[in-house]
Amino acid sequence: MSRPFLEVKDLNVRFETDDGIVQAVTDSSFSLEAGKTLGIVGESGSGKSVTSLALLGLHRTRSNAKVTGEIWLDEQELVSASDADVRGLRGGKMSMIFQDPLSAMHPYFTVGSQIVEAYRVHHPGVNKKVARERAIDMLARVGIPQPARRFNDYAHQFSGGMRQRAMIAMALVNDPKLLIADEPTTALDVTVQAQILDLIRDLQAEFGSAVIMITHDLGVVAELADEVLVMYGGKVIEKGPTIDLFQRPQHPYTWGLLGSMPRLDREVRDRLIPVKGSPPSLINLPSGCAFHPRCPYAGRNGDRSFTEVPVLTGGVHSVACHMPPEERNRLFQEDIAPNL
Amino acid sequence: MSENLLEVTGLQKHFPITKGLFKRQVGAVRAVDGIDLTVQAGETLGLVGESGCGKSTAGRLFTRILEPTGGKIVFEGQDISHRNMAQLRPLRRDVQMIFQDPYSSLNPRHTIGTIISAPLQIQNIPTPQGLKKAVQELLELVGLNPEHYNRYPHEFSGGQRQRIGIARALALRPKLIIADEPVSALDVSIQAQVVNLLEDLQSEFDLTYVFIAHDLSVVRHISDRVAVMYLGKVMEIANRDDLYKNPRHPYTVALMSAVPVPDPVRRDRAQRNRVLLTGDVPSPINPPSGCRFRTRCWKAQDICATEEPPLVTRLDDPASHLTACHFPVVDDEAVTGRTPAAAPA
Incomplete structure (x- = not known):
């Protein structure tokens, strides 16, 4: 069995700073086929940009950065590759829009x-x-x-x-096979954003490149991506096909993101449902599930949320949450979905 | 019309462009170029538009941080258009501002106690329980820990800093708050917290907001009425539901259709129904003649270049729904596809 076009396995990126070690990306794994689009969603400090810079090998020049794991691009491993090899690929086979x-x-x-x-x-x-x-x-x-x-x-x-x-x-x-777009439209007005997203979509169809779209805007992801990763505190906490992820989001953080957004395509809600608290510091991540201090359901899982890091489980649409799947589904159907 | 807290007529702000040693004026950026608006007590007026449309300048004129080049600003029946600093001081109690960037709008060398108490001290507001107590009450009000009184801005996250900015704006118990992109710099999950806080404070203190933002969905959520600006002019103004259900101005239609919908099932339909505006916003130094939007408009005809459409009620809209367009979009009009290449200005 051959590898997918891009395969990332157990990627870890940490930076040594004067304040301590910043664990920017932890055990992140995903893959992407040629011609497809992967959306990576998360808030500031979730590790989404660091992931993309690691793919391009742009942390290599920084002496305080440590990247481990495997990145396979078209059957070639990049983490252990020489600087010259990566330089040959950067801007050629893979390139980036900042x-x-x-x-x-x-x-x-x-x-x-x-x-x-x-x-x-x-x-x-x-x-x-x-x-x-x-x-x-x-x-x-x-x-x-x-x-x-x-x-x-x-x-x-x-x-x-x-x-x-x-x-x-x-x-x-250079006709890249992999195009990484890191918040390409965040600084732009909506009408210009629509032009640029349209352009990326057209060019992808023309060139057949794989695209990684990094954004904090769930709307952009819904427009463009075939598959979505949701990152929080440097970890992938949910991943799945776009339609599935939007229709049956599994992680309470993903629910929070959806509940926080006012939407033009729905009736006006009286209140937004924000996630309480603020994103964690990557130097001092909360124990167990990094989301537990902000999770309204953390107490339901006994001590596990506070002590044990949840792993990503469950096939095509997978989630890193201690809550049993049945309970999660029930909660979503009864409490969350009606308010979205 | 007595319940109008703020009335603005023909408001203009032109920033001169100067050249050479003697600062000869060679032109002007017409940032705000004749807007008429009213803000009623207790309501939230949303002001939307793309960058460079003059919405922030308008906000700064309302608070009289800037002095208008032309037109009139009337607050509670008093003309404040050309008041000087001393005459403006009493106004500051009633009109406050929340800024976009919570990093640059707080002095990094002052504790938040100092920052929030500054308005009280400047205005000589008596604080019977002491200044510290007054500030701590404000901190509690915006959801911050009152014990953090002596901390510095850098010790707070972006969302918390924005709360500090809100506490400072609230200190004088103003009637009108101009919020200039108050949530744009915040993460999605934090945005919702701040939006909810603003709503709670409004009902608690009978506040009136002018909410300036580029995000149409946030504006729709928080506003009672919405004004859409383009190149220094108001293109359309209406009650929230009227505007979002029956947008009349082609620009409003284009703006709304450009917002990405977080629903992948409707992706194809959203893209099919999208009006793609071509080109960029023309320069406010030399705006197009007639209707300013005509260079990007798919409905533009000859009259649009010669005659500027007034902001009036069009079609069978309610009297509160005003549109500045010769050819307003009727209900269910098919407005799909791309606009033609921009005509020469």
């Missing part, structure tokens, strides 16, 4: 020259003229008007939406 295109692009070089550089690094034999044509072609593909003229502009001369388009052009210039 949240803030203004800080992700170099202010001193034109947008075009940065795309050309990305292309020529992975195509050493190509001369400047061909690379330039390729870059202009990419700018046109992502919907930038007058690409040949905009090629010579600097990042600050682009509007927010255009800048994000240029970033996407840069990320796609």
Whole structure:
């Protein structure tokens, strides 16, 4: 049996800091097939961005970061691979779209020259003229008007939406097989967000890439993802096919996220149902289930919630929660679903 | 019309663009360019729009942090448009503001006790039980531990800091609170806590809110009436349910259809019914003639370029529903697909 296109096994990322060890990602495992989209949802500090940076090997340059586990991309293991090998893949077979295109692009070089550089690094034999044509072609593909003229502009001369388009052009210039988008639309207005999501969807259909979409917005995930991971305190606490996860969410934290969101597609509710408390510190994670201080049901499971870390169980749609599945289903049907 | 707490007519704020040694004015950013609004006592008016539409500038004009270039701001029957600092001081008791960024709106060198008591001290408000007690009551009111009186802002999370900002705004028991994107910087689970807190405080203290945000779903949840802004103008204003059920302005329709729906089953339908606006918002330095939205509008005709549509009741809408559009969207009108490429401005 061959491996899935991307397989992550027991990924751990920790940072040593003066305040203690930050356990940013703990035992995270997931996989993704080519042409599919995986959504990773979580709040700030849930480990979603750190996971994506680990995939690209971007923690390697940081001496205080420690990454363990396995990352298999197209039958090649990346955690143990050499820096040169990972560099060969980064920007080529796998690439990334960052949240803030203004800080992700170099202010001193034109947008075009940065795309050309990305292309020529992975195509050493190509001369400047061909690379330039390729870059202009990419700018046109992502919907930038007058690409040949905009090629010579600097990042600050682009509007927010255009800048994000240029970033996407840069990320796609080498036909990546894996595209990681880290909050690509968070800094954008809704109408521009709709344009960018539409663009990512079209380009994915065209290029057949696997996409990892990292976001805090459940709406974006519902629009784009085939499968969803919910992260909390550096751990994957629920994962499943998108439709299943939205219709039968299993983890009380996922319920909390859904209950916190006012929705345009439903009647107005009198009250939102927030999750009490605030997200945990990754230096000093709560014992047992990291969610227990905020979980309204933690007491129901005896001491287990406070002492024992729940593992992800249950087939395609799996969840890390101590509550017995029958009770969880009953609670969801009776208490949660009617209020969503 | 006596119950109008705040009345704004023809309000304008133009920021000059200067050039050269002598700061010659070469143009102006027309951030707010003629808006008419009323805010009634006890209601929440939502102000939505994309970045650069002038909603924050409008909020700063209402609180008179900024002085308008033109137009009038009347608060409780008194014209406050051009009052100077000293004349504004009594107004500050009645009108307070909550800011977007809980990290930059609190002085990092002051304890939260100092921060929250500042308005009381500046206004010489007597505190019979002592200043500390007054502050601790405020902390309790917004759901913070009163014992944290002596802590500094960096010791608090984003959500807690926003509560501190709310406590400070409440200290003077104002009548009107302008909340400028109060929950945008917060995580989803924390957003809901703060929204609920704002609602509780409103019913407890009879507060009136102007709630400025770009998130249409949060605005719908909290507001009684909603105004949609685009390029410094109000495009549409109506009671919440009227606006969200029967949006009339093409821009409102586009804005609403762009919000991603957290329901994967309806994904295809949502995408099919989406109006994709092409291009970007034009520059407020040189807004399009006539209707400002016409360059991105799929219904635009010749008249839109020459005549600016007034903000009036259209079709058979209730009198409270005003739309600035020559060709308002009728109920059940099919508005699908992409807008045509932007016409030259």
